[in-house]
Amino acid sequence: MISLTINGLNVEVEPGDTILQAAEKLGIRIPTFCYEPELSQVGACRMCVVEVEKARTLVASCCTPATEGMVVQTDTERVFEARRANLSLLLASHPLDCLTCEKTGSCKLQDYCYDYGISESDFKGERLEHALDDTNPFFVRDMNKCILCGLCVRKCDEINGAAAIEFMNRGFDSKVTTFFDDPLEESTCVFCGMCVDSCPVGALTPKESMRGGRSWQLSSVKTVCPYCGTGCGLELFVRDNQVVGVKGDKESPANNGHTCVKGHFGTGFLKHPDRLKNPLVRKNGELVESSWEDALRLVASKLKEFKPSEIAGLASARATNEENYLFQKLLRTLGTNHIDHCARL
Amino acid sequence: MTNSIGEVENSQLMFVIGSNTTETHPVISYRMRRAKKKGATLIVADPRRIELAEYADVFLQLLPGTNEALLNGMLHVIIEEGLVDKEFIQERTEGFAAVAETVKKYTPEYVETITGVAADDLRQAARLYGEAESAAIFYTMGITQHTKGTNNVLAVANLAMATGNLGKPSSGVNPLRGQNNVQGACDMGGLPNVITGYQKVGDSATMEKFEKSWSTKLNPEPGLTVPEIFSAVLQGEIKALYIMGENPAISDADLVQVHAALDKVDFLVVQDLFLTETACRADVVFPAAAFAEKDGTFVNTERRVQRVRKAIDPPGEAKPDWLILNELAAELGLNWKYDQAEDIFNEITRLTPSYAGISYPRLDREGGLQWPCPSPDHPGTRYLHQGQFTKGKGSFVPVEYRPSAESVDEDYPLLLTTGRNLYNYHTGTMTRHCDCIAEYKTEELIQVNYADAQDLGIEDGDLVTVSSRRGTIEARVHVADIVPRGVIFMTFHFIEAAVNMLTGHALDPVSKTPELKVTAVRLAKKA
Numbered sequence: 038m039i040s041l042t043i044n045g046l047n048v049e050v051e052p053g054d055t056i057l058q059a060a061e062k063l064g065i066r067i068p069t070f071c072y073e074p075e076l077s078q079v080g081a082c083r084m085c086v087v088e089v090e091k092a093r094t095l096v097a098s099c100c101t102p103a104t105e106g107m108v109v110q111t112d113t114e115r116v117f118e119a120r121r122a123n124l125s126l127l128l129a130s131h132p133l134d135c136l137t138c139e140k141t142g143s144c145k146l147q148d149y150c151y152d153y154g155i156s157e158s159d160f161k162g163e164r165l166e167h168a169l170d171d172t173n174p175f176f177v178r179d180m181n182k183c184i185l186c187g188l189c190v191r192k193c194d195e196i197n198g199a200a201a202i203e204f205m206n207r208g209f210d211s212k213v214t215t216f217f218d219d220p221l222e223e224s225t226c227v228f229c230g231m232c233v234d235s236c237p238v239g240a241l242t243p244k245e246s247m248r249g250g251r252s253w254q255l256s257s258v259k260t261v262c263p264y265c266g267t268g269c270g271l272e273l274f275v276r277d278n279q280v281v282g283v284k285g286d287k288e289s290p291a292n293n294g295h296t297c298v299k300g301h302f303g304t305g306f307l308k309h310p311d312r313l314k315n316p317l318v319r320k321n322g323e324l325v326e327s328s329w330e331d332a333l334r335l336v337a338s339k340l341k342e343f344k345p346s347e348i349a350g351l352a353s354a355r356a357t358n359e360e361n362y363l364f365q366k367l368l369r370t371l372g373t374n375h376i377d378h379c380a381r382l
Numbered sequence: 383m384t385n386s387i388g389e390v391e392n393s394q395l396m397f398v399i400g401s402n403t404t405e406t407h408p409v410i411s412y413r414m415r416r417a418k419k420k421g422a423t424l425i426v427a428d429p430r431r432i433e434l435a436e437y438a439d440v441f442l443q444l445l446p447g448t449n450e451a452l453l454n455g456m457l458h459v460i461i462e463e464g465l466v467d468k469e470f471i472q473e474r475t476e477g478f479a480a481v482a483e484t485v486k487k488y489t490p491e492y493v494e495t496i497t498g499v500a501a502d503d504l505r506q507a508a509r510l511y512g513e514a515e516s517a518a519i520f521y522t523m524g525i526t527q528h529t530k531g532t533n534n535v536l537a538v539a540n541l542a543m544a545t546g547n548l549g550k551p552s553s554g555v556n557p558l559r560g561q562n563n564v565q566g567a568c569d570m571g572g573l574p575n576v577i578t579g580y581q582k583v584g585d586s587a588t589m590e591k592f593e594k595s596w597s598t599k600l601n602p603e604p605g606l607t608v609p610e611i612f613s614a615v616l617q618g619e620i621k622a623l624y625i626m627g628e629n630p631a632i633s634d635a636d637l638v639q640v641h642a643a644l645d646k647v648d649f650l651v652v653q654d655l656f657l658t659e660t661a662c663r664a665d666v667v668f669p670a671a672a673f674a675e676k677d678g679t680f681v682n683t684e685r686r687v688q689r690v691r692k693a694i695d696p697p698g699e700a701k702p703d704w705l706i707l708n709e710l711a712a713e714l715g716l717n718w719k720y721d722q723a724e725d726i727f728n729e730i731t732r733l734t735p736s737y738a739g740i741s742y743p744r745l746d747r748e749g750g751l752q753w754p755c756p757s758p759d760h761p762g763t764r765y766l767h768q769g770q771f772t773k774g775k776g777s778f779v780p781v782e783y784r785p786s787a788e789s790v791d792e793d794y795p796l797l798l799t800t801g802r803n804l805y806n807y808h809t810g811t812m813t814r815h816c817d818c819i820a821e822y823k824t825e826e827l828i829q830v831n832y833a834d835a836q837d838l839g840i841e842d843g844d845l846v847t848v849s850s851r852r853g854t855i856e857a858r859v860h861v862a863d864i865v866p867r868g869v870i871f872m873t874f875h876f877i878e879a880a881v882n883m884l885t886g887h888a889l890d891p892v893s894k895t896p897e898l899k900v901t902a903v904r905l906a907k908k909a
Contacts, residue, residue, distance in 0.1 A: 174818040198415030227804060228822075229408065245818065258693035261680045263673040264807050266559030267387065267409045268682025270749075273674055273693045280674055280694060290749055291387055291682055297408030298805055298819070304674065305816035307694070311656055313669035314698020324657075324667060329699065329709070336666050337713035339649045343622045345601065349611045352572030353627030353703070354564035357678025357690055359726035360703040361563070361570035362578065363718075364626055367707055370598045370716060374583055374605030375620065378572045380564050381526070381608070381895040382633050382808070 041107040056098035056109055057085055065111055068120065068149050070237050071186035072099040075293070076195055082186050084149065086119050087111045095119055121153045127184050128158040130165045130209075131238075138182075140239030142252035146184060167212060172220045175228045175302050176243045180212050183240040189213060189232035196295055201226035230301030234284050234294070245305060249274075249281030259286050262300040263355065267291060269300050280304050345372025352378040384554030384766040385518055386684045386752065393417045393552045395514035397507075398434055399427040399538070400449060400524020400899075405804040407522075407558045407683075414520075423514065425507045427452060427499075428524060429799055430829070430871060431864050440507045443866060446799045447786035447900040448497040449525055453537035454781065455493030456508040457544055458485040465512030467546030474771065475543050477778035484780035496783060498866075512545055516553035522560060523801065527898040531890040533781040543776050549767035559683035561808070562673075566681035569737075569753070570730070574605035579734035595733055597717070607894040608634065609887060615643035622649040626703055627670065631659035632809035632877055635896030636887035638852055653703055658811055659877055668706050671696035672812075677723040678704070679745065681753075685763070687740055688750040786900040787888030790868070794850065794902035796834065797869045798884060806875035814875070826879035827860035829871040830905065835861040838905055845908040848872070850884035850901050856908060870905065 038049045043060050050059045055078070060067050070082035080097035087098045090108035095116060098109075110116065127146060135141050150156070167180035187204070190213060194200040201224040205214045215224035233241040249255075255274040262269040270289020274282035283301055287294035306312075316332035317324040327335075340348060350368045352361045365376045390396070390413035403411040411434065418424050418437050426438040427449075435441040444452050460466060461482055471478045490501035497504075511517050519542055525534045538555055547553045559565045571577040581588040584602045593600050606614055608630070614620040616639065623644075634640045644650060644663045652664040661667045675696040681687050696702070701709075704723060711718045720726050724742045731737045739755040739762075751762040766772065790797060805823040806813045813819045828848065830840065840846060842861040847854050848870070857872070857879035865871050872881040888897045 174821040196416075197412055198419075222822075227404075227408070258674075258691050259689075260674065260691045260693065261562065261682075261688045263562050263812065265407050266561055266564055266683035267407050268562065268680060268684075268686060268688055268750075269409055270688070275693050278694045288749060289688075291684070291686060291688070292409045295409050295412060299807060299813060300409075302818050303807075303813055303816050305818060306655070306812045307672055307674055308697075309656075309815040311815065312697045312700065313654065313656060313661075313667065314700060315669060316699070317657075317664075317667040317669075319665045324662075324664070327666075329701075332666050332668065333706075333710055333713045336651055336710060339665075340622060340624075340714065343649070347619070347621040348624070349606065349614070349620045349622070350624040351608065351611075351626065351628045351630065352567050352570075354561035354567045354572075355673075356567070356627045356703050357563065357676070357680060357723065358566040358570050358687070358730065359678045359723045360626070360707065361567045361572045362726060362730050363704050363707040363711075363720075365571045365577070366596060367711055367714075367716075368624070369577070369592075369600055370596060371714075372599075372601050374574050374601050374603060375611055375614075376572060376605055377574050377608045377611065378564075378567045379561070379608065379628050379630070379633060380568055380573070381893065382523075382560075382898075 039103050039105050041103050041105070041109065043109040044111055050103050054103055056087060056089070056096070056101050056103050056107070059103045060098065060111060067098055067111055068145075068152070069099055070145060070184060071188060073188055073235060076188065076191040079187060079191070082184070083123050084120055086116060088113050088116055117153070121155065124149055124153055124155050125159045128155065129160040129162060130181070131184070132181055133157065138239045139242045139247055144239060145237035163209065170220070171244070173222050173228065174244065175230065175298070176233050176241055179240050179242070182238050183213060184238055185211055185213070186237060187213070188235040188237065189241065192231045192235045197227070197229050197231060199225045199227055199229075202232070228298040228302065230296055230298065231285070233301075234296070243282065243302065245302065246282040250276035255281065264299040264303060269296060271296070271300055273304070280307055340371065348373045349375035352376060354379050383556040383558070383684045384548060385552060385556055386764045387413065389552040389765065390414060390518070391416050391420070393422045393516070393518050395423040395425070395511060395517035396520060397425045397427075397511055397517060398520045401520050401522035401558055402428065402430070402432045402434070402801060403520065403558065404433040406560060406802050408804065410558060423510050425510060429866065429869055440503055440510065442499045442503055442507055444497040444499050446797050446869060447528060448783070449528070449534045450530060450537045450781050451488065451493050451496040451783040452499060452504065453534070453541055454485045454488035454783065455490055455497075455504050456511060457481070457541050458488045459490060459505050459508035460512040460541070460544060461485065463509065463512065465509070466544045470546030471544060475776040475778055478544065481540050481544075481778040481780045484782065511541070516550055517545065517547045518552055518554055518556055519547070520556045520558055522558045524899060526557075526893065526895050528895070528900065529787045529888050529890050529897045530784060531895045532892040536779045537781045539776070540778050540781070543778060548776070549765065549769065551765060554765060554767070557683075563680040565683060565685065566679065566687075569681055574607055578730055579736045581734075591733065595729075609889055609894055609896060612640055612643040615647045621647060623647045624651045625660060626653045629654070629658040629660045629809040629811055631663065632880055632882065633874060635882055635885040635898055636852060637880055637882040639887055653706060654811070656811055656815065658809070669698065669700035670706065671700050671702040675700070676702035676704075679727060685752045686750040687737070687745060687753065689742065689745045787897050788886060788900055788902045790902045794904050795868075796903050796905055798848070798850070798881070798901040798903040799869060799871050799899045800874055800881050800885065801871065803873050803875065806873065808875065809877070810875045826857040826872060826876040828857050829865045830859045830861050831865050831867045831869070832861055832863060833867045834870070834905070835859065838907065840905070840907050847906050847908055848884060848903050850886070850903045852886060853883035855879050855881065855883050870903065
C-alpha cells in the first residue's frame, strides 16, 4: 500500500492508483471532464489539476499515480485559478444557450461554471461555426458545444470497438468526426448511444429525448432491456407517464452500463398510437372493442367447451417469468401439456 | 451459457460458431473485441463473412448445414496431435472411445469436401483450440436451427470435453440465448415436457408436488411442441389455441402451414402489444402491458435472474399478462391469490430447487442472481460444471455428418440462410414501432454474392423474387461479399418479405427445431 496526504488527511491506496482515486477515497471531490474509470486516462481537460509538493507544475490527478509520502492540495488558490482559467477558455467559444439547451441540469460545464463563479468567458475571439449534424434518426451532434474531452472517441474505440470517430484537425479547428468527415451513417457507427451517455456537455442529444424534460423533472427506474438475451440493465427516464430517455445501468453486472442501438433507442414502441388499448372480440367476422368482463367471460366459457387435449398454448420468451409460470400453470390445470414457446427461433 | 458474460473479456481463446454476435448480442460482442485486443485468440466459423470474421485469427467459412463435420474434423486433429485432456476425459467423462472411433474418418481433407473449408485452416483452428489453456465456445442458432441441431450441440460438447474446456472461468460451452427472457420461459416450464426448473412432466414425485401445490390433477403425458401443435391443428386434433406475446404468423418456419393452422383453429386467443399478424386472426385479443409497464423478472443468457420494474402505466385498459391470466383463472373458477408479481415469484421459488434461494429483496440488493441458487445464503453460480457435471459424468456422444433436409438442384440452385440484423428484433412488433429504427432500416435487403448477382443479371438495389419449394416472396437485394457464392441471406423481420414463406417444416427429431438455416431457393430479377 502507498500512503499519501491530501489536504492534510492521510490515505492509503494500492500501487498504481491515481491521486484522483485517492481523493475519491477521502470523499474529496475533484472536477473532471475527460475521466471515466473504465476508459484509458488521457489527462486532456486539465480540470482535475492539483498541487503536489515539490512538483514543478500543477499535475492532472486523473493520470498521476500516487506515490509514497506525496503531499497533495486540491483546493489552493493556484488550483482554483487554473481550473477557472480552463473553464473560461472552454467557454470562449461555447454557445450560452443554456435556457433551451437539452443538457441544462446535467451539464458538467454548467455545473463547474457555477462552482467556479463564471457567467461568461474572460476571452473574446473567434467562435466555432460547425453545422448542426442531424442526418441520422437517433441523435443530433452539435460540435459547437463539444469541449474535446474525447470520452466519446475512447468509448467508441475501447468499449464498443467500432472506432467510428476520431479527432480531426489541430488546435481551434479540432473536431470529433468520422473518417473523411462523412456522416455517421456512412461510418462504422452502430448507434449504440454510448457516446451520447458519456458526453459531459450538450454536444450529443438523443432526438427522442428533446423537449422531454429537464433532468430534475424526470424520475428514473432501473429495469432490464426487452430485446436480446444479454439482459442489459437499463435506466429509464420518465416524465408524465412517458419514457423520455434511456441510459445503460452502470451497476448492472450484465452490461456495466453499455448498450446497443435497440436498448438505447428502442423504446419508442411504448408510446406508439397503434398500441392495443382495449380487448377485442370477433363479431360477424370483425374484431370489435369489448369490455374486459365480456372478453374474459367469453374466453373462459369457450375453453370449457374443449377437451383438455384439444387446447394448446404458446408462452412467450418476451414475457416475465411470473407470466410464463402462470401461463403454464393455467394450461396444465386445464389438463393439457401442449405448452411451448419460440425458444427455437 | 456455462460461463458468465463478465468472463468473456478474460478469454484466452474464443471459438464463435454459428453466431453473428455483433448483430445479435452486441454488448457481448464488445467483450469479445476487448478480449481480442487484450491478446485472446479468435476462431470464427460461419457461412457468412460476418464482422467478427474480420478480427479472427482463423476464419472457417463453412457451407450452411455442415457444422458437425467441421467439429468432428477439429476433434480428429486434436486427437491425432495428442492435444486431448486425458485427465479430464478419464475423471469426468464417459464414452470417449466411441467418439474417437467416429471422428477417425473426419480427416481435414475429407471434411473439406463437405464443408468447403481448406484442410489447413481446419488444422490451424483445431491446434489453436486444442493448445489453448482455456477456451470458450460461443454459438447461437447457426448451430441449432438444423434438422441435426441436437447433433451439432453434441459435437460442440464433445470438442469441449475432449480438451477439458468446461467448468472453468472463461472456459465452457456458451449458447447465447436470443430473446430477453427465453431462458426464463424455459426455466418456468413454458415447454411441453417439463415444469419449472426442468422438473419432468410424468415424473411421479414432480407430479405429486405440483398437484398438491396447485390443488389439481395433472396430466402425466408430455405435450406437443410448436411445430407439432400447428400440425395437430391442421389434423383437427387441437381446436383452441392461446398465444401470449408471440407472432408465429411471421416468426415460425413454413408460414404456409402456420397461416393455414391459425385460420383453421376453432378458437384463437392472442395477448399482445399490437394487433400483430397473428392477433389479426384471433377470436379474442387481450391488450398487454409492455416491459416498462409491469413488475417481474427476466433471466438472461448467463442464467441471471433480474428484476423488471414498472416505470409507466400501460396505455388505455391494457394490463400485464400475469394480471390477465389471473383474471381469466378467476373466471374459470380457479382459486388463485396473487396481488402482485412478487407473490407469483415466491410460489416459483418454493417449487423450484434451482431458484429456491432467490427473492425480490435479494435481487434488489445484489443486482441479479445466477441459478442454480439453492438457498438464501448461496451466492448464485457464475459458471456451471465446476468439479463435476450436474448429471455426474459428462457423456460423449458420437455424431455422424448427414446432409440437411434440403439441398440445391437445377430448379433451386441457391442456399438461403436466415437470421437477424442489428437494428431489428424478430417480427418487428417492437422495433418497427420505434420511429427512429423504422426510419433507419426500412426494408429487407437480401444479401447476394457479386458472382451470383452477375450470373443472374442483378444489381444492388434491384427488386427480385425469391422462390423455394413452398412459396415466393419479393425484396430488394444488397450485393456484397458477406455471403459466399451460392448462398443468400435474409432476416425474418419484415412481413413485406416474409422469409418464412420459403422455409420448410423439416425438424430436428429431438429438439423439434425447424431447419431455418438451410433452404434451397431460386432468385430472379423481378420483371
